[in-house]
Amino acid sequence: MKLESEHLEILAMIVEKGGLTEGAxxxxxxxxxxxxxxxLLEQRVGVPLFEPGRRPLRPTELGASxxxxGSRIHALNLEARQLVDRYSKGQAGRLRIGGTPIFMDGVIASMIAEFQRHHSDVHIEQSYGYGDTLLPHLRNGSLDLAILPMSAAQIPQDMVFVSLLAGRNVIACRSGHPLTRKGTITLADIDLFPWIAPPADSPLYRDLQRALVSIGSQDFRVNFSGGTFASIASVLAGSDSLTVLPYSVVFLTRKTMQLEALPLKIEHPNRQLGMLFAKESATAPALAPFKSFIAEQCRQLEARIQHDQQVTRRRG
Amino acid sequence: MKLESEHLEILAMIVEKGGLTEGAxxxxxxxxxxxxxxxLLEQRVGVPLFEPGRRPLRPTELGASxxxxGSRIHALNLEARQLVDRYSKGQAGRLRIGGTPIFMDGVIASMIAEFQRHHSDVHIEQSYGYGDTLLPHLRNGSLDLAILPMSAAQIPQDMVFVSLLAGRNVIACRSGHPLTRKGTITLADIDLFPWIAPPADSPLYRDLQRALVSIGSQDFRVNFSGGTFASIASVLAGSDSLTVLPYSVVFLTRKTMQLEALPLKIEHPNRQLGMLFAKESATAPALAPFKSFIAEQCRQLEARIQHDQQVTRRRG
DNA sequence: TGCTAATATTGCTTTGCGTTATGAAACTGG
DNA sequence: CCAGTTTCATAACGCAAAGCAATATTAGCA
Known part of the structure; x- marks a missing residue:
């Protein structure tokens, strides 16, 4: 015997409304x-679902059961509709975001938290990686969005890159570090302190090397490496070590993490931190609001950075 | 937007089986x-439910949700089918049984317990009443079965009466009552003891009056009335009071309730304790198994009564 | 590159749902 | 008990959708 869920839903509505006419x-x-x-349903069930010869149509015991x-089925059906609805509006679903570890931890994670306060049913699956690992994932659809540093020349044909923040790196240390009290910092000053190295395969590591070369240091001493941002920040705050970090990361976390950027210009490639995603638009609807949210947050962050620098310059 | 539960069930099956062909x-x-x-479903939802261009058809995030x-809907649908199935076989549903209080409590209730050991999903709603109240309930469908004493002449045209046990009443007393030790009992012996009276509107009460008239007693002293069987049995067991009870009730409960029937023939109308129900068969399917179960149980009870009487007679 | 298996498409028939119009039965108030 | 009203059932018919067989297409794979 085959009962259609549709019929059970209709039965439920009739019983709930107390009559066939009102149910209809x-x-x-x-x-x-x-x-x-x-x-038709009664015929299939083979047992009357309503007591015969009663005008305000009263359900049988089986009919009521x-x-x-049917009512529970209807509730699930409704839930499905609402899910589709919210999904289409980008208020539900799953977003798979990958990005470079330090920037994800230091900047994006807190923005995600804020985003989810408005879109609580969007589940964000975060992963870490660099350009060479993120790109294939974007292409085969196992990642919706990558957040990473990129120069204009690097942008693949089939992708769109939206820049968020200047990719400027700085040399970071704990606040109150001896070097922060000096007016001008020389290579000899720098060479006194050990370094925290980001993962060896990360752009940051290459930036660190380049930065040190740019200021003349040929050799450098590493006393901590391989950690995520949380570890790096802890070691940094608890020692006189130095490291290279995106300025945005230092800026955002300097209060809580007790960090500071050294007033030392270092060379770095002309890169932007930004969002990379596939050109074709068959993506999760929640991606659009997420992208614009992150972009807006970064605009505000950029403005705060600008403002802060002006104040510092005026005071300095 | 309208999603059909049927479609969601189909989607669920495809996802579960891991492919369109196997799902079909x-x-x-x-x-x-x-x-x-x-x-069609995808068109209505407006969002792809399966990743496009993948041969072992893999569901999208929304598709999976x-x-x-759909799977939960399917489970409920299945539950509905099983409910109908068990209901049709008389293994589920609700039975509304009404009957005379003493007989229901003393004989039928324990049989109901036994019945439910085999038909655990049959919910039995028991109520009490006599012929004049039970009959209308049977007629308007608010009762599926009545259990009561009835003589052949009383059976209504639109009803069927299946007799279960002889409607013989006896005078009951506690086991070890002084009267049980006497060989022959006279009116004068009986008159020494007070009576427990069943509800005044019950057939038993009329039987009690008739019985006492039949053995010559004009007047009788009542020291307890209005109680259900449990109270009557307790009072009976704890005093030297007498009362009138169906023999089947005394027989079944004499061990646990410490009762005994006096070896005294009393006159009573030619009635049978039996089941009364509407002729037309638009009734709960569980009624048929219930009726035959009760009938069989009563046959066995009757046989035990017969056997017991023969043994008693041989010994006596 | 071709083979194989999985999925889509096509063309057609049947089923069942939707409507309006209308009939029949049960409740209501006098 | 008898209109009147309400409520449900039935009839006739158009249409959307489900069903099938046959066939085209395409993703994986060797």
Whole structure:
């Protein structure tokens, strides 16, 4: 015997509304339509679902039981509709975001938290990686968005890159570090302190090397490496070590993490930190609001950085 | 937007089976059929439910979520089918049984307990009443079965009466009562003891009056009345009071309740304790097994009574 | 590059749902 | 008990959708 869920839902509505006519009304159907549906259902069940010869149509014991099940089915159906609805509006679903570890931890994570305060049903799956690992994932659809540093020349044909922040790196140390009290910093000053190295395969590591070369240091002493941002920040705050970090990361976390950027210009490639994603738009609807949210947050962050620098310059 | 529960169930099956072809197989439909169903569903949802251009058809995030809901809908649908199935076989549902209080409590209740050991999903709603109140309830469908004493002449045209046990009443007393030790009992012996009277509107009460008239007693002293069987049995067991009870009740409960029947023939109308129900068969399917179960139980009880009497007679 | 298996498409028939119009039965108030 | 009203069932018919077989297409794979 095959019962259609649709029929059970209709039965439930009739029982709930207490009558065939009202039930049909609530369902947006005509009265004869639901009448026949019930007749068909009764025929399939083989047992009357309503007591015969009663005008305000009263359900049988079995009819009432089936109606309860129909009601639960209807609730699930409704849930499905709402899910589709919210998903289409970008208020639900899953977003898979990958990015470079330090920037994700230091800047993006807190923005994600804020984003989820408005879009609580968007599940964000975060992963870490660099350009060479993120790009294939974007291409085969296992990643919706990558957040990484990139120069204009590097942008692949099939991708779109939206820049968020200047990719400027700085040499970071704990606040109150001896070097912060000096007016001008020389190579000899720098060479006194050990370095924290980011993961060896990261752009940051290459930036660190380049930066040191740019200020004349040929050799450098590494006393901590391989950690994520949380570890790096802890070691940095608890020692006189130095490291290279994106300025945005230092700026955002300097209060809580007790960090500071050294007033030392270092060379770095002309890169932007930004969002990379596939050109074709068959992506999760929640991606659009997420992208614009992150972009807006970064605009505000950029403005705060600008403002802060002006104040510092004026005071300095 | 309107999603059909049917479609969600199909989606669930496809996702579960891991492929369109296998899903179609499991559903007993052709592959093109479910293919088009999914196409239609996707069109209504407006978002792809399966990743495009993948041969072992992999669901999208939304597709997977909807499939989970579809699966739950399917489970409820299955539950509905099973409910109908068990209901049709008389293994589920609700039975409303009404009967005379003493007989229901003393004989039928324990049989109901036994019945439910085999039919655990049959919910029995018991109520009490006499012929004049039970009959209308049977007629308007608010009662499925009545259990009461009735003579052949009383059976209504539109009802069927199945007799269960002889309606013989006896005078009951506690076991070890002074009267049980006497060989022959006279009116004068009886008059020494007070009576427990059943409810004044019950057939038993009229039987009590008739019985006492039949043995010559004009007047009798009542020291307890209005109680249900449990109270009557307690008072009976704890005093030297007498009362009138169906022999079947005394027989079944004499061990646990410490009762005994006096070896005294009393006159009573030619009635049978039996089951009364409406002739037309639009009743709960569970009624049929219940009726035959009760009938069989009473046959066995009758046989035990017969056997017991023969043994008693031989010994006596 | 071709083979194989999985999915889509096509063309057609049947089923069932939707409607309006209308008939029949049950409740209501006098 | 008898109109009147309400409520449900039935009839006739158009249409959307489900069903199938046959066939085209395409992703994986060797």
């Amino acid at each position: 009304d609530a369902l947006g159907k005509s009265q004869p339509s639901v009448s026949r549906t019930i007749a 089936l109606a309860r099940l | 197989d499991a559903l007993g439909k052709s592959q093109p059929s479910v293919s088009r169903t999914i196409a 909807l499939a989970r809901l």
